[in-house]
Amino acid sequence: MSILNTLFYSEDQSVPISEKKILLKHVLNKSHEEINIGFDTHLKYSELHQYKELILRRKKSEPIAYIINKKDFWKDTFFVDNSVLIPRPDSEIIIETVIKYFPNQNESLQILDLGTGSGCLIISLLKEFKNSKGVGIDFDKKALEVAKHNKYNLLNNDRLKFYYSDFSEFNSLSYDLIVCNPPYISTLSKGNLMIDVRDFEPESALFAEEDGLYCYKIILDNLIKHENKKQLIIFEVGYGQSDSINKLLKNANFKVISVEEDISHIPRCIVAKRI
Numbered sequence: 001m002s003i004l005n006t007l008f009y010s011e012d013q014s015v016p017i018s019e020k021k022i023l024l025k026h027v028l029n030k031s032h033e034e035i036n037i038g039f040d041t042h043l044k045y046s047e048l049h050q051y052k053e054l055i056l057r058r059k060k061s062e063p064i065a066y067i068i069n070k071k072d073f074w075k076d077t078f079f080v081d082n083s084v085l086i087p088r089p090d091s092e093i094i095i096e097t098v099i100k101y102f103p104n105q106n107e108s109l110q111i112l113d114l115g116t117g118s119g120c121l122i123i124s125l126l127k128e129f130k131n132s133k134g135v136g137i138d139f140d141k142k143a144l145e146v147a148k149h150n151k152y153n154l155l156n157n158d159r160l161k162f163y164y165s166d167f168s169e170f171n172s173l174s175y176d177l178i179v180c181n182p183p184y185i186s187t188l189s190k191g192n193l194m195i196d197v198r199d200f201e202p203e204s205a206l207f208a209e210e211d212g213l214y215c216y217k218i219i220l221d222n223l224i225k226h227e228n229k230k231q232l233i234i235f236e237v238g239y240g241q242s243d244s245i246n247k248l249l250k251n252a253n254f255k256v257i258s259v260e261e262d263i264s265h266i267p268r269c270i271v272a273k274r275i
């Protein structure tokens, strides 16, 4: 069967053609251009079978990134599976904000990434800041395996370490910069989420009690134990949460330095320092 027929005339109209192309590209290990122009290429039976299996998984709402085990973030492609949150383009604002606050990328910073997941934030930062060192922590051992895999593929050197630890106990004293994209979706709004997210991504990476604020609270309770007035902290925040997080920060004796907005003018991350 030709690629054209496979893409356009298969009975699975519920999967958009753009997604079918990604899945086919994955099965055939071809570039996007090759798939676009390769209309007279023929598929082997085994390839067609594999492609149909992937289409079936997508029809059941499994995210494309988990099916092909890949997601682009910042300047790299990260390995992902269902033990980590799929890196979101929105989170790239954290990298942009770090570069805004530390324009000299030759600086040697000590960077801590709380809730590292796939490792996308700390790996991207250490690739930008080539003289810096970093640590990523997570309380999910499987997520740490994925982060280590990405470190091995994308930044294979000892500037980066991963530790199994909880937000409530890690000693953050020696870091110049802390970045954190914690779980922030309120457990009460589970029902409103797309099935792709709700049924496939790890609950512990998505949801938090107390209107989604629980993790910010335990992180701040821990940070105040280790006072470092020079340290900058950058939190990603959920839609509509920035005022509440500003208050939490002020109550914990932090001063909010800026609130960074995404291209739709939605507050996406908060930069703060100890008073």
Ligand SMILES: C[S@@+](CC[C@H](N)C(=O)[O-])C[C@H]1O[C@@H](n2cnc3c(N)ncnc32)[C@H](O)[C@@H]1O
Pocket (backbone or CB within 6 Å): 084, 085, 086, 087, 088, 091, 114, 115, 116, 117, 118, 119, 120, 121, 137, 138, 139, 140, 143, 165, 166, 167, 168, 181, 182, 183, 184, 204, 205, 206, 215
């Ligand atoms: C929203 S995901 C962020 C992943 C990654 N940093 C990113 O931006 O794509 C949050 C991560 O925090 C971890 N996490 C949640 N609660 C935690 C806790 N109490 N202590 C340590 N890690 C935690 C989860 O396992 C998950 O990997």
